[in-house]
Amino acid sequence: MDDTTADATADTTGILDEALQRLHTSGPERLGRLTNHAPMAVEALAAHGQAGAVHRWLDLYAPRLEEFPAPVERVTDANWHVALGDPRRAADWIAYFRREIADRPWRDVLALWWPRLLPGLYGGAAHPVIRVGHAVRTLEEGGTTGPRLDELAHGLGYWAARHHPVTGLAVLPGARSAAGALDAVPPIANRKDGGFPTRLARVEGLPVWADSVDEPEEARRRLAELVRAATHRYATHGHGDETMLVHAATAPNAVLRALPALPRALWVPSLRAAWTASAAITAMYAPDEPVAYTPPGTFTAEEVFERALAHGDEHVIKLTDTALDVGDERALAAALRAVELSEPLG
Structure with a gap:
């Protein structure tokens, strides 16, 4: 599907993008271990014609949100192996994927990183891949916008930070x-x-x-x-x-x-x-x-x-x-x- 085309059932009100922007000031977790589910839930609401309820639901969920974590050290193409699976590096990883998605088509970034991240799907109780799945759906069906691309970066960054293989x-x-x-x-x-x-x-x-x-x-x-x-x-x-x-x-x-x-x-x-x-x-x-x-x-x-x-x-x-x-x-x-x-x- 062309990136500028929206599916007939997708949210065209702009509410989902507003909610994602609101959420991107929050971290992917709270209390050091519990996942921030809000980005996934609001995407599901918008996908099923309930965009009008998004901000009302988010107001109820807001006490569970924490501030975006502080960066530790820049993730680069040269040092990413060291940062993989380090939950302290969530902000670094999200910043990395923001840069990558700004420079290249998002599907190319996803195709490169999916096989790298797939062995560690089990970290974070599998929530990172679930967040990525919601982000991909809204990009595929709802068209490309800045907040939706940013959401994919947050999901991939969270996955990289919580990467945990099972062998x-x-x-x-x-x-x-x-x-x-x-x-x-x-x-x-x-x-x-x-x-x-x-x-x-x-x-x-x-x-x-x-x-x-x-x-x-x-x-x-x-x-x-x-x-x-x-x-x-x-x-x-x-x-x-x-x-x-x-x-x-x-x-x-x-x-x-x-x-x-x-x-x-x-x-x-x-x-x-x-x-x-x-x-x-x-x-x-x-x-x-x-x-x-x-x-x-x-x-x-x-x-x-x-x-x-x-x-x-x-x-x-x-x-x-x-x-x-x-x-x-x-x-x-x-x-x-x-x-x-x-x-x-x-």
């Missing part, structure tokens, strides 16, 4: 379907103890799935299957951790959203990284047993999104955003389940 996982027996493979994921030991990094270190092995895929189109199809399976699974398993299990669906969906902007040669490794992320989150937070879930009625996609907005929790909004991408009744049921399980914003 040495044992390959366990899996299943042919994504749903079956998620069912086969063994839980980690001591699931009730520790935050994301501590639990991630306890993931020792994951079931094999889609390992034979070597064609880009098949990788995209499998990614969509994984997003659908993880979203459906939330309805019956979300009570294991109503917040963290959202990312089993939203992380692979972020990768799926980025594919159209990436060279096809990167689609297969993107599928493999997305599977590892979704499966690892499942291992870390899945409940002992699933529970049956029946939605409290029949709702349209628009009605479900309105419920998510009224609830306000950023994870509910983001899961509902993904559920609408999946687009079936089971996905909408998962979004309604998130509304029931999660604490409302404010």
Whole structure:
């Protein structure tokens, strides 16, 4: 799509750009470990025709924002390896990507850095790649503006600062379907103890799935299957951790959203990284047993999104955003389940 063209469903009010500019004075995290979800949530609101609610929602979320961090040392093409994965360097990395995107087409920057960052997708509880996925969607569908390009720089910079590889996982027996493979994921030991990094270190092995895929189109199809399976699974398993299990669906969906902007040669490794992320989150937070879930009625996609907005929790909004991408009744049921399980914003 030409950069000057906007999708018919995209926000053309300028409100999203206003919100992003407002948010770019804030850091990507707060309290040194919790992600700033506001850029992702406001993009989802705008993408689903709720731009008019963006600033009102942002006012409620504002107490969770922290000031933009101070720079440490300039990241350059010569020293970036040293800065990779250093969360203290978030400001340095964001400044680096701002310069890169100002000098070159954003898709070229994304294509260069995606394979460098992909092995570290798991840092920051996969939030950096999710933020990048939202940024890519709005650039692809809504056209290029300064705040949207800046948002991509923030997302890539956050990813580089929180870059954290996962290696040495044992390959366990899996299943042919994504749903079956998620069912086969063994839980980690001591699931009730520790935050994301501590639990991630306890993931020792994951079931094999889609390992034979070597064609880009098949990788995209499998990614969509994984997003659908993880979203459906939330309805019956979300009570294991109503917040963290959202990312089993939203992380692979972020990768799926980025594919159209990436060279096809990167689609297969993107599928493999997305599977590892979704499966690892499942291992870390899945409940002992699933529970049956029946939605409290029949709702349209628009009605479900309105419920998510009224609830306000950023994870509910983001899961509902993904559920609408999946687009079936089971996905909408998962979004309604998130509304029931999660604490409302404010």
